[in-house]
Structures are given as C-alpha cells and as structure tokens.
Amino acid sequence: MSKKSREEPKILLFGKWSFDDVEVKDPGLKKVIGMRPVYVPHTFGRHEHRRFGKLDVNIVERLVNQMMHFGRKYWKNTGRMGGKKHHAINVVGAAFDIINLKTGKNPVEVLVRAIENASPNEDVTRITYGGVTYHVSVDVSPSRRVDIALRNIAMGARESAFSHPRTIEECLADEIIAAANGDTSSFAIKAKIEMERVAAASR
Numbered sequence: 001m002s003k004k005s006r007e008e009p010k011i012l013l014f015g016k017w018s019f020d021d022v023e024v025k026d027p028g029l030k031k032v033i034g035m036r037p038v039y040v041p042h043t044f045g046r047h048e049h050r051r052f053g054k055l056d057v058n059i060v061e062r063l064v065n066q067m068m069h070f071g072r073k074y075w076k077n078t079g080r081m082g083g084k085k086h087h088a089i090n091v092v093g094a095a096f097d098i099i100n101l102k103t104g105k106n107p108v109e110v111l112v113r114a115i116e117n118a119s120p121n122e123d124v125t126r127i128t129y130g131g132v133t134y135h136v137s138v139d140v141s142p143s144r145r146v147d148i149a150l151r152n153i154a155m156g157a158r159e160s161a162f163s164h165p166r167t168i169e170e171c172l173a174d175e176i177i178a179a180a181n182g183d184t185s186s187f188a189i190k191a192k193i194e195m196e197r198v199a200a201a202s203r
Contacts, residue, residue, distance in 0.1 A: 011037035013060060013108060014093050017100075022109045026116045032142045033112060034058050041089060055143060059115070060108065062146075064088045066154035067172070091169055098173035107176075114179035118152055118188035119145035122199035137199040148195075149188060153179060156187025 012018055019037045024030045032055050041061035047053030054062065067088040096107035103110060123140050126133050140148070156179075157172035164171070178186035184193070 011039060013038060013041070014096065015039065017096065017106055017108050019108060022106065022112055024112055024116070026119075028142050029116060029119065029146060031055070032146050033115065034062070041092070042085060052143070059111065060092065062150055063111065063154065064092050066150045067091055067157075069154065091172065094169040095172040095176065098170060099177060102173065102177060110180045111176055114153060114176045114188070115146060115149045117182045118149040118179045118186070118192050120148060120192045120195045121145070122196050124199050124202050135202040137202045152188035152191045159187060
C-alpha cells in the first residue's frame with residue numbers, strides 16, 4: 001500500500017467546507033475561536049463541565065448553539081427551541097450553502113470575518129461608590145467578545161425572520177454576509193457600534 005493511499009481523508013464540515021485555509025486575522029481572538037475540523041458541529045456538550053471548555057468547541061457549533069435560543073420576542077418561551085440541535089444544525093448548513101452561492105467564498109471564513117467585525121472592544125460596567133452609581137468604560141475579554149458577536153448575529157437573524165416571508169436560513173446568511181462586510185445594515189454591527197459609543201461616552 002502506497003503512502004498516498006494510507007493518508008487519512010480530509011475532514012470537511014458538512015462534507016463540503018474546509019477549515020485549512022481559514023485564518024483568524026484578529027490577534028486578540030486567535031486563541032478563542034475554535035477551528036478544530038469536524039464533519040458535523042455536534043460534540044454533545046462534552047465541554048460544559050470544564051472551565052472555559054467552550055473555547056475548544058468549533059466556532060460553527062457555537063453558532064448552532066446560539067441558534068437554539070428562541071429569541072427575545074418570545075422571552076417567556078425560551079425553552080421552546082431547547083434541545084432541537086439537529087434542526088439548528090440544518091439551519092446553519094443551509095445558510096452556509098446560501099453564503100457560498102452569494103459570495104463564492106468558504107462560508108466558514110465568512111463567519112470568522114463576521115465575528116471579527118461584530119465583536120466589541122469596549123463595554124460599560126456599573127460601579128457603586130458612596131451610594132452613587134457610575135458607568136465606567138472597560139475593555140472586553142476575548143472570550144466575551146466572541147460570545148457577544150455570536151449572540152448578536154443569531155439575534156439579528158431571528159429578528160429579521162420574525163413575521164417575514166424570508167426563511168431563517170436566508171436571514172442568517174444575509175446577517176453573516178453583512179457583518180463580514182462591516183455593513184451597518186447588520187444587526188450585530190449596529191449593536192457593536194452602539195455598545196462602543198456608550199462606552200466612549202463613559203470614559
């Protein structure tokens with residue numbers, strides 16, 4: 001048997017998308033965006049009992065997990081999407097196909113660019129001193145930056161799909177593309193700009 005025939009097959013997400021050429025350009029996010037190749041973004045929650053275990057989870061699976069939340073318009077019914085991970089995986093897979101058709105790029109790379117553009121650098125915290133509450137600008141940790149970006153991308157897709165003829169897959173694809181381009185029509189980009197504006201005013 002030749003050496004070439006003994007080589008392991010390439011791991012492609014959904015059997016289509018490679019992680020090999022995807023590079024995280026933001027130096028602050030390189031260690032917190034998991035790029036371990038997987039066939040299907042589903043690890044069955046093996047990370048949840050380890051501190052900071054989510055940092056090793058593939059970034060596509062973290063997006064899938066965010067898509068399982070039902071959305072703030074139904075805040076009383078947040079459990080309605082709980083456990084429906086297979087449905088969320090299918091939504092993300094279809095959205096990636098749409099991204100590839102619209103941009104001609106690897107959708108994993110487009111997602112990473114969207115996260116880099118939508119992750120805020122500053123936030124506001126409240127400090128109580130002498131009975132008076134002050135709002136103080138603080139830097140955001142790399143892990144929280146990714147969390148906020150993923151949450152806003154998923155929330156933007158749900159908001160635009162609500163009471164709209166477009167499907168959630170189309171809305172998610174458009175939200176990721178807009179965020180990757182830094183377009184202010186993106187919910188995630190607008191949320192980042194607003195967060196940094198408030199933080200700048202609180203310095």
